[in-house]
Amino acid sequence: MAYGFDTLQVHAGARPDPATGARQVPIYQTTAYVFRDAEHAAALFNLQEVGYIYSRLTNPTVAALQERMATLEGGAGAVCCSSGHAAQIMALFPLMGPGCNVVVSNRLYGGSITQFSQTIKRFGWSAKFVDIDDLEAVAAAIDDDTRAVFCESIANPGGHVADLRAVADVADAAGLPLIVDNTTATPYLCRPIEHGATLVVHSMTKYLTGNGTVTGGVVVDSGNFNWSASDKFPSLSEPEPAYHGLKFHETFGPLAFTFHGIAVGLRDLGMTLNPQAAHYTLLGIETLSLRMQRTVENAQAVAEWLEKDDRIEAVTYAGLASSPYHDRVAKYCPKGASGLFTATLKSGYDGCVKLVDSLELFSHVANLGDTRSLIIHSASTTHRQLTPEQQKAAGASPNVVRLSIGIETVDDIIADLDQALARASS
Ligand SMILES: *Cc1c(COP(=O)(O)O)cnc(C)c1O
Numbered sequence: 001m002a003y004g005f006d007t008l009q010v011h012a013g014a015r016p017d018p019a020t021g022a023r024q025v026p027i028y029q030t031t032a033y034v035f036r037d038a039e040h041a042a043a044l045f046n047l048q049e050v051g052y053i054y055s056r057l058t059n060p061t062v063a064a065l066q067e068r069m070a071t072l073e074g075g076a077g078a079v080c081c082s083s084g085h086a087a088q089i090m091a092l093f094p095l096m097g098p099g100c101n102v103v104v105s106n107r108l109y110g111g112s113i114t115q116f117s118q119t120i121k122r123f124g125w126s127a128k129f130v131d132i133d134d135l136e137a138v139a140a141a142i143d144d145d146t147r148a149v150f151c152e153s154i155a156n157p158g159g160h161v162a163d164l165r166a167v168a169d170v171a172d173a174a175g176l177p178l179i180v181d182n183t184t185a186t187p188y189l190c191r192p193i194e195h196g197a198t199l200v201v202h203s204m205t206k207y208l209t210g211n212g213t214v215t216g217g218v219v220v221d222s223g224n225f226n227w228s229a230s231d232k233f234p235s236l237s238e239p240e241p242a243y244h245g246l247k248f249h250e251t252f253g254p255l256a257f258t259f260h261g262i263a264v265g266l267r268d269l270g271m272t273l274n275p276q277a278a279h280y281t282l283l284g285i286e287t288l289s290l291r292m293q294r295t296v297e298n299a300q301a302v303a304e305w306l307e308k309d310d311r312i313e314a315v316t317y318a319g320l321a322s323s324p325y326h327d328r329v330a331k332y333c334p335k336g337a338s339g340l341f342t343a344t345l346k347s348g349y350d351g352c353v354k355l356v357d358s359l360e361l362f363s364h365v366a367n368l369g370d371t372r373s374l375i376i377h378s379a380s381t382t383h384r385q386l387t388p389e390q391q392k393a394a395g396a397s398p399n400v401v402r403l404s405i406g407i408e409t410v411d412d413i414i415a416d417l418d419q420a421l422a423r424a425s426s
Contacts, residue, residue, distance in 0.1 A: 005072070005188060010286050013067030027279045028060045047243060047251075047263055057266050061275035065282050069208075069218045072187040072285070073200050076223025077258030079265065080216065080278065084183060084203025085115055086271035087217030088150075091179050091201050093269065094235045094260045095147040098124030102179075103141045105132035105151035106393045107160045109203075110383035112181070113390060116150075131393075132162050135170055142174045147232060148199075149176055153192055153332065154184040156368065157378055157402035158395025159316045159341045161325040164332055168196025175232070177225050183207070183369070184340050188292045189333040193222040199257070206369030207338075209284040210291050214277040219261060223254030236260055291371065291407055296336030298413060299405040305414050306343050311425045316395060317341035339405040340368055342378075342395055349398040351424040352377045356401065358420035361412055368404035373413050378402050 003011070014025045033052035035041035043049040052058050062080050070078040081090050092102060104116050106129040116127035128141045132151045142149070149171040151162045164180065171178040177198030182190060186207045192200050202208060204216035227236035227249040236256050239245035242264065249256040266272055296319070303317035318325040319337035329337045345351040355375075356364045362375045366382055376382060378396035391397055405413065 006289050008071050009068070009188075009288050012071035013064040014282070025061055025064045025279065025282055027275050028055075029275055030059075031055050047246065047259070055275070056270055056272050057262055059275050059278070061282075062273050062278040065273075065278045065285075066218070068282065068285060069187075069202070069204075070220055072288075073182070073220040074187075074191055074193045074222075075200065075220035076254040078218050078220040079258055079261035080204075080218045080273040081266070081271040082217065082273055082277075083215040083271075084181075084201070084205055084217040085111060086269075087201040087203070087219050088112065088115060088181070089120075089269070090217070090261055090265050090271060091199050091219045092120070092125065092148065093265050094257060095177065095233060096123070096125045097234075100124075100145050100147045101126045101128055101143070103128045103130060103138060103146055103149045105155070105162065106130060106390070107132065107155040107158055107395065108152055108181070109156040109183070110378065110386060110394060110396065112152075113383075113394060114385050132167060135166055138167060138170050139174070142170075142176065146174070146176060148179050150179045150181070152181040152184065153190045154318065154338050154340070155395070156184050156340060157342050157382075157400075159184075159318045159323075159325070159337065160395065161318050161328040161332060161337070163328060164192055164195035164197060171198075172196065175230050184338050185333055186288060186292055186338070188289045189296070189335050189338055193220075193224075195332060198222050198225040204281050205367070207292065207295075208288065208369075209281045210288065210369060210371060211280075211284060212365075212367055212370040212372070214280045216273050216277050216281050217271075219257075221254075221257040221261075223257075225257075227256060235264070240264070292336070292338070294407040295339035295405060298407065298410045299339040299341065300336070301410050302403070302405050302413055302417070303341055306417070309421065311346055311421045313344040313346050313399075315341060315343050340402065342400045342402050344397070344400050345421075345424065347399075347425050349379070352399060352401050353380070355420050355424040358423040359416055360419075361408065361416040362403075362420075368402070370404065371407050373406035373408060373416075374404040376402050 066078040179199045180192035180197040183203045200220040227233040252259045307315045379398040383396035
């Protein structure tokens with residue numbers, strides 16, 4: 001029998017501890033695992049047997065979280081890592097090589113724009129930024145050296161909802177995987193694999209953990225992509241010298257990407273999630289659907305209130321009837337458009353600064369997806385490394401603030417905004 005989402009968020013990947021019967025997943029606070037004998041050790045190191053060797057690669061607490069995330073996203077397997085940014089590198093690492101490029105949406109989290117436009121160049125990789133709604137531009141940007149297409153399901157901070165099926169079709173026609181950053185939506189609101197995504201990445205730092213305690217990331221693989229259909233993905237289709245010429249795709253089938261991510265990615269890049277962080281994230285995910293329901297309800301009410309307020313020029317919440325993405329919300333995230341959006345203030349840059357300084361319940365922080373309501377002035381913080389054009393494309397112009405609505409009493413959230421807007425506009 002197939003369990004529902006609310007059951008799976010509590011139980012997937014977890015079973016009573018075989019040694020003690022402990023009901024909650026224990027924090028396996030250990031670096032290494034004793035081998036049964038020399039033969040067992042050799043089999044583990046050859047990937048002939050699956051088991052625990054060293055916690056840079058695998059750890060039982062982290063493995064429970066990997067299984068839970070793969071289940072909730074409807075994927076074949078998952079690799080956890082130390083942050084959302086680590087997950088993006090881990091997603092690209094098996095696909096890319098020097099000279100390769102990735103076609104990415106220009107509406108992304110500011111840190112991702114910096115990572116893709118600057119830092120990945122050090123690996124000899126590059127990114128081509130496109131308007132992800134312009135499918136012809138996406139297709140035209142793809143060349144012989146392209147290895148993936150990347151976008152966010154609901155973009156941070158502007159709330160732009162990507163037409164995942166249409167973008168997946170363009171990637172598919174070019175024989176490429178689509179990677180979707182599903183951080184803002186979470187698998188409760190949107191399941192990108194059902195709409196054609198090959199890989200789903202998350203910053204688990206945000207809604208999945210949900211309480212602002214730890215950083216973490218995950219790459220979930222759908223298991224659907226044929227890595228051997230072309231010669232573009234030799235790390236997965238060709239013999240791996242570090243494992244006696246083993247071919248990951250031929251040997252592990254739909255788990256090829258996951259095994260490669262652990263056996264080569266975590267082994268050699270070392271962006272490992274620690275078991276304490278995995279524990280906090282497992283606890284957070286147990287209540288994901290409940291938090292997201294309240295988050296969506298509150299965000300809808302706050303966005304509607306702000307939209308009517310004459311101190312506000314525009315509100316980007318995709319759940320608003322006035323949003324250009326209203327139809328896409330119905331198709332891709334029918335349970336709601338999450339809790340993240342931007343508001344443009346008539347009082348401009350100075351008004352935004354006064355607003356964040358006048359709020360009492362909201363915290364002015366560089367985070368989102370918390371139980372608490374959060375706000376940030378993106379242009380002076382997360383998006384300040386970007387050019388004015390990049391800021392505008394990312395929905396982070398100087399007169400814009402980003403709000404992440406929490407699960408508090410909605411009247412309190414609105415009252416706080418009301419008093420701070422009064423000061424910001426005076
Ligand atoms: C925060 C965030 C990231 C980066 O995640 P970290 O855990 O901070 O490394 C990536 N994508 C989106 C959409 C984010 O909001």
